[in-house]
Amino acid sequence: MTSEPIAVGEIPDTDRVLRQVLRDVLGLAPERTAGFTPETGLFGHLPELDSMAVAGLLTEIEDRLGIMIDDDEVDGEMLETYGALLAFVEAKRSR
Amino acid sequence: MIACWPCPGGEEYALAFDRGRRARLLVLPALFDEANKLRHFTVEVMRRLDAAGIDAVLPDLPGCNESLVPLDEQTLGGWRAAAEAAAGHFAATHALTIRGGALGAPGELPALRYAPATGASLLRALLRARVIASKEAGIDESRETLLERGRADGLELAGYRLGPQMIAELEAAEPTGGAALANLAQADLGGAGLWLRAEPDHSPAQADALATLVARQVGA
Numbered sequence: 433m434t435s436e437p438i439a440v441g442e443i444p445d446t447d448r449v450l451r452q453v454l455r456d457v458l459g460l461a462p463e464r465t466a467g468f469t470p471e472t473g474l475f476g477h478l479p480e481l482d483s484m485a486v487a488g489l490l491t492e493i494e495d496r497l498g499i500m501i502d503d504d505e506v507d508g509e510m511l512e513t514y515g516a517l518l519a520f521v522e523a524k525r526s527r
Numbered sequence: 528m529i530a531c532w533p534c535p536g537g538e539e540y541a542l543a544f545d546r547g548r549r550a551r552l553l554v555l556p557a558l559f560d561e562a563n564k565l566r567h568f569t570v571e572v573m574r575r576l577d578a579a580g581i582d583a584v585l586p587d588l589p590g591c592n593e594s595l596v597p598l599d600e601q602t603l604g605g606w607r608a609a610a611e612a613a614a615g616h617f618a619a620t621h622a623l624t625i626r627g628g629a630l631g632a633p634g635e636l637p638a639l640r641y642a643p644a645t646g647a648s649l650l651r652a653l654l655r656a657r658v659i660a661s662k663e664a665g666i667d668e669s670r671e672t673l674l675e676r677g678r679a680d681g682l683e684l685a686g687y688r689l690g691p692q693m694i695a696e697l698e699a700a701e702p703t704g705g706a707a708l709a710n711l712a713q714a715d716l717g718g719a720g721l722w723l724r725a726e727p728d729h730s731p732a733q734a735d736a737l738a739t740l741v742a743r744q745v746g747a
Binding site for chain 2: 459481485503
C-alpha cells in the first residue's frame with residue numbers, strides 16, 4: 433500500500449516562508465538561510481536585526497502567513513534562535 | 528542637479544534631473560525610516576528615467592533631509608501642500624510616489640504609485656519597533672498607551688520626532704491623489720521590496736523594472 437502524499441499547496445509551508453521572509457528582511461543569499469538550523473542565532477546574533485528590522489520581520493510574517501502577533505508575545509526568547517521563532521509561528525498557525 | 532524651490536514655510540532643496548523635457552515627474556519619497564532605506568533605489572530609478580528621456584525631481588519634504596524647519600511641526604496636509612508647490616514650481620506633468628509618499632500626492636497630478644502604503648501600516652511598524660526597543664531596555668510600553676500619548680503630545684518613533692497632528696493623520700491616511708494613473712505593485716518588479724530590508728540596500732534589477740514600467744506609462 434502506498435501512502436498518500438500530504439496535501440500541500442493550500443497552506444504554505446511555514447518553514448519555507450519563514451526562511452524566505454528572513455532572506456528578504458536581512459538581504460541574505462538563499463544558501464545562507466537554507467543553512468539555518470534550529471540553533472542558528474537571530475536577535476542579538478545578527479547585527480542587522482535591530483528593533484526596526486524585527487518589527488518589519490514580524491509584520492511580514494503576519495502578512496505572508498495570515499497570523500496576528502501581539503506585542504506581548506514578542507520577547508527575546510522567541511526571537512533568539514531560528515528554531516524558537518519557527519516553533520512560535522507554527523504554534524500560532526495551528527491555532 | 529541640486530535645485531531650490533519655494534516651499535510654503537521656507538525654501539527647500541530638490542534633487543533634479545531637469546533638462547526641460549516634455550515628461551516631468553515629481554517624485555515623492557518614502558517616509559521616515561523607509562525614506563532612508565529607499566533613497567538610493569529612488570535616485571537610481573531617476574537616473575534610469577533621465578536616460579530614458581524623462582525629467583524627474585525629488586524634493587526634500589519640509590522637516591526632512593537638509594530642511595531647516597523642525598519635523599515635529601510637519602503634517603501630512605502640509606506635505607501635500609509642499610508637494611503641490613513643488614509640482615507647480617517644476618511644472619511636473621506626473622507624480623511618482625514611493626510607498627508612503629502616496630499619502631502626500633498632490634490632488635491634480637496623474638500619479639503612479641509604487642507599492643503605496645497606508646498611514647496605519649507605517650505607523651503600526653514604527654510603534655512595534657518602539658515597543659520592542661523599549662522592552663529590550665526594560666521599559667514596559669504598549670501600542671495603545673503610546674498612541675494615546677502620541678495623539679496628545681507627539682511621539683519619537685524610530686528616531687523621528689512626530690507631532691500630534693502627524694500621528695493622528697497617519698492613523699487614517701490612505702493613498703490620495705485625485706488622478707491615480709496606476710499602482711505599481713512590488714510583484715511587478717520581482718523580488719522583495721527593499722523597504723523590508725534591515726539595512727538600506729539597492730537592487731539594480733528592481734530599479735530597471737520600475738523605471739521601465741514608469742516610462743511606459745509616462746512616455747518620453
